[in-house]
Amino acid sequence: MTKRLAIGDLARQTGTKVNTIRFYEDIGLLPRALRTASGRRTYGAADVRRLAFIRHSRGLGFSVEEIRSLLALADEPERDCAEAAAIARRHLRDIEMRIARLETLRDALADVAISCEGGRAADCRVIEAIAGAELPVEV
């Protein structure tokens, strides 16, 4: 049998912090790790793959709940994959909306930011521009 990894090794291999790995175990994204006699966690190849999947998903911006669904699908090979596709598409739409929103914001902010180059705060056009702004709340 191949030798198992300590939590620090797994952390290095996947670019994850040790505390984060324990956190994933707490919330159930990772199964409870096997322990040595003294209680230290040990990991095998399947754990490395699973954690890598989680990290990649997070890198793509999926939420923990989305990842939970994705992992559940991956764990049951006979289930219908359409759900995974739906999650991905929904997430894509969400990101597109965030981009659009940020672009609106950027344009409004560009107007504000270029309007001033110093002077008395009393006459500051940045502050005036913000005071007069009309933007939908919530970023």
Place this chain on the structure above:
Amino acid sequence: MTKRLAIGDLARQTGTKVNTIRFYEDIGLLPRALRTASGRRTYGAADVRRLAFIRHSRGLGFSVEEIRSLLALADEPERDCAEAAAIARRHLRDIEMRIARLETLRDALADVAISCEGGRAADCRVIEAIAGAELPVEV
């Protein structure tokens, strides 16, 4: 003297939740409100302006700490406005970076999302694509 507003009135006038107004008072963005004999908060025109400024700033994506600096400048008319301009420009750069990051994400996700239209999860290309993804962590 003009009549003062109850917290609910201020909330309606500025599109802010009552709890949020109290929260801003707690963290010092709004001064401690004057109270009636029975302890209810009352607000005047200056409070309306200040809260509107805060909400507009939030709408533009400024953090509470940034707003704190902006308000400090607005409160002291003799200070140099360059600081406000710097805050705005820094924030603008930040938003541009977030947009760029999200665009990268969107492209990666688009690849993932279109790759599947149902079937066994075991063969799911969405899941495979995520497993094989190489994205910088952190959104």
Place this chain on the structure above:
DNA sequence: ATACAACCTCCAGTAACTGGAGGATCAAGA
């Protein structure tokens, strides 16, 4: 034997609110 790194568990903190419990007060109608 003694460092020192790495591990353990538990807990608080982050950002910016939101919602709710439990209780007091106000305005208006009967």
Place this chain on the structure above:
DNA sequence: TCTTGATCCTCCAGTTACTGGAGGTTGTAT
């Protein structure tokens, strides 16, 4: 005057996805 319902008060817990630290144990190398 009484009562009802809206509004207000103060606290406190929960949200997301971790991160960092305290206080203590274990493993390894010299």
